[in-house]
Amino acid sequence: MNPFNKIWHGLRSLRQAKTVKQEIDEELRFHIENRAAENLAAGMSPEEAAREARRRFGNLQSVREECRESRGASFGEATAQDVRFAHRQLLKNPGFTTVAVLTLALGIGANTAMFSLVNALLFKPIHAQQPGHLAGVYQQEKADSGNFRFFSYPNYADLRASKETFEDLLAFWPGNVAMREGDLTRPVAATFVSANYFSVLGVAPLHGRGFLPEEETSTMPVAVISYPLWQRLGADPAMIGKTLVLNNTTFTLVGIMPRGFTGTGSLTSPGLFLPLGMMDPLAVRPGGVVANTLADRSAENLSLVGRFSPGVSLANSTAPLQVLSERLAAAYPKENRGYQLVAAPIARLGFSNSPERGLGDTLFTAALTLAMSAMLLLIACLNLANMLLARGSARRKEFAVRMAVGASRRRVLRQLLTEGFLLALLSGAAGVLLAVWATHALAVFAGPGFSQKEFLTFNSTPDVRVLAVSLGFCALATIFFALGPAWRLARLNVNADLKMQGAEDARSKPAGLFAMRHLLVIGQVALSLALLVAGGMFVRSVGRAVQANPGFAFGSNFYAELQAGAAGYDEPRVRELYRGATEQIAALPGVESDSLAWSMPFGDADYAAGVQRAGSSPLVDGKPFATVAEGKDMVANNNVIGTDYFRTLGVPLLRGREFTRTEVESTNAPRVAIVSQSLADELWPGEDALGRRLQFTRARADAPDTSMEVIGVVPELKQDLMGKASHPFLYQPYGQAYQPSMLLQVRVSPGADSKSLMRQAGEALRRLDPLLPVAALKTLRASHENSVTVALLRMGARIFGTFGLVALFLAVIGIYGVRAYSVARRTREIGIRMALGASSRDVLRLILREGLLLTAMGLGLGLMLAVAIGKLANGFLYDIAVIDPFAFTMAPALLALSALLACWLPARRASKVDPIVALRSE
Amino acid sequence: MKPMMSTPPRTDIAQTNTEPMIQLRDLEKCYKTKAGFTYVLRQINLDINAGEFITIMGPSGAGKSTLLSILGMYDHTWEGEFLFLDHPVRRLGAKERALLNKHYVGFVFQQFHLLDDLTVAENLDIPLSYRDIRKSEREALVADVLDRFNIVGKKDLYPSQLSGGQQQLVAVARAIIAKPKLLLADEPTGNLHTDQGREIMELFKKLNQEGTTIIQVTHSETNATYGQRIVRLKDGWMEK
Ligand SMILES: Nc1ncnc2c1ncn2[C@@H]1O[C@H](COP(=O)(O)OP(=O)(O)OP(=O)(O)O)[C@@H](O)[C@H]1O
């Protein structure tokens, strides 16, 4: 007996003797009852079955005595018996079991799959030793608790040296570098890390080594690569010691991290880990800070994660962190006064100087997704409940016999629930397999769409959490599908059912329109329709998103992403290079115009800044300005562009002109800007903006003067697909706002072949400078269609479209099953009706009418549900009406047609009934 | 009694007085069982004229019900020849047989075959519902029959709430409600009190006088006297 059972027994013996006696009686009955059920199955008549079982167990009283002697086998034994009997029951009806398991596996699988995703997003700890002892460390402004900043290296080094709160502390900064692969230069996400990065996380390299302490701040070009990058580079362990060329610097590969290691992030992994000291040589500049970033105590460019010392945890870290903060502020008041240290769980998504605040949106999405998959599970459960109801009718006799020999209702219920749970477990196992496969497929599909530079490291192997939740789904499903039918059986009338011979369930009251099994079908149809509509809305939304344009036509225009900064070039050289590139490509026959741009509408990156009328004084006491005249500022998207930018996009200016060559190429031309109509309207309502001046919001009196004259007004361009249609926009010329990485936008003349032009452009760039990293060279349309937003929508469409189809499939099976069962049950009735004059057509109509009536009611209910979902989807899907005409016509039509077929097949069978055969079946 | 309904005679059915309504020639019926073929009806030769009232008698298992269901055109697995109003039944498809049956035949089943899910009134309505009659007319017909059989009080009860005799009354009522030309009744009075049985027989007699051809199966010699002719069956053979 296992320890658990021992405890259980101990507890039970404390109870009164009377209860124990009752339990023995119950056990006895249990054995008799199973025996009787087996007799029945072996072909005995019900009475015989019961009699034999009683005889076999003999005198109840004497057995009772015996039983009290050896109380060994009891609860556990009964459960084992239940399970054994349930197991046999499932084997006895392989057809039923298969359909039931498949149905439920779809439901549980969908939920497990969705939970795996949610788990990876929100719960699954990062690949590290004791991840619970790790925390993100942040620096918070005391005066303004919403204000945070990153850490400077000297501050980090001091904090790391004091080992009281944190046993050890790592620092990192993410950045992109350009890696040469063959004659291609590709951007790869890199994380610049402290030397103890891997040891703090507690993960050793798979091959080679991590970083040595002396490599941390030195400019020794050594690199560690992540598992997925290693795979992409050929997965050869002998790569250790070989070289990599990053931003034109040759690195030695010293280590390869194991599979699943994602650093401190959770879903994506960088390709490279490089020492902090390499940030300057590679010209990766956090926040635009000047060179020699590590020596400067005011250069805040690191993010920290610490491993708590024994006894310290997130909960009690406030006091020790305060001591640390005060010590730091006392030692270096200039840089550290007014700031305090706070610890928070490691940020799962994104990268920020502040703790991850409530994963609100993510949680909402997760909840929504799980709610949808729960609907699928519910449909599967309704299906199964119906199957069990039908089978329950067939098994009434068995349970009548059980109860005749003394089984209590509770016992019958327990037996049936055990059967249900066993079924659910089988389905759960199948469902988990299904989920692993589905999520793997999804990750394979979605991977490339999300990021070119990082690696999606979704691991579809279920962890304990996923398995536990799946088990929960099984239990939940059991309650949903098995309890109702079991309850019905447990309530049956022993006398009537024992006598019952012949047609199963012939005695039960007719199944009215609102009979249990009909309600189940109506529910299924309704839920299926809701899911189908949701899927349809997603599909529609993706279609519209792909067709969307930001305010100009994509045409066959293309762009090149130039990352001269990553090649290690300085500003004059980069400017020279970009001017040359712009000229050479403009000269290609077939190119109408081209222009530099920092970001592009519908691109994956956009930038914003605060702007106000020029001359506004900075905020002194933190009180906001009331009017734009006083200096009230607003957030505007901003972009840095070259000459001919709007011509290249094909957007005519509303007023004024484009930037001149001088403004784009010279660093000391008069400062000018082009604004969008909405920015003009907000800053100078009712006035002409041309000739006016504006500036970036001045936070401090000693901030440099950024005022610029408005020389052009342009229509709104939509920068973000999901964003508002008109967002204030500010354009600056490249001459006055240097950026090392720029896009070169190219407008193709009508009739020119953009494919060959792209090839020529690529060659021209290589001729110009073979080392210039070209991160992308593609059409605007391709870029848009593969953007993160569209990829997310597409993934949603894939998931919810699949949900919809699975729901449709389940509903059709459900309808078919119920109609087929009804026809089988009503064969005699159909025979009589035919004998009394009903034609095949009459019978067909009879069966069809009922099925279609149920479907119609389900559809009606489902439409109401769908409208609710539509309201929700309208809020977060791209450009979709609450009642999308496509989804709201196609989904019901598809469901109605499928239902028609599902009803028609059994109805046809009914119409072929031969009355003479049917009448004899009495 | 007024005719309750008129079935439009089908033009393709020749109905002359000289030809018998039913002609059976060497009709044989056998069941295939494990033991081989069991003959239930042997060399049945029988002519029945329109307007006749015939009684079939014989011991249990003689094949009476079998013969009746062949005459009702439910059973089509037999050998020999069966002309129904000159239609060669053997060569008719299921649809045509069903159509003939619908137009001419009313049947009282030995086991009643009432629908458990329907009330008495609804059971009576079934044959009418498949015969293109307006709702109001159907309601009137049902009310009329309920009245004639003295079961108005039972009209909303389910068959399981009726006694065996009451169920039989409903079965008979249902067979005649559509005013069939040919009434086939398998022991229509088996469960009835003598008085009730006599009433049913009086009703049959009246229907017969009005032109309905009747073939009844009965064990009762008294009932047999209502008919004009008795066909005796034994082990599937017709006694001469
Ligand atoms: N489906 C069947 N398969 C095999 N044999 C059958 C079948 N139906 C009837 N029989 C046999 O056919 C014979 C005639 O049956 P039938 O029902 O016609 O008798 P019956 O004369 O109506 O008797 P009763 O007076 O008891 O109603 C019986 O011996 C019966 O066993």
Ligand SMILES: [Mg+2]
């Ligand atoms: Mg009979």
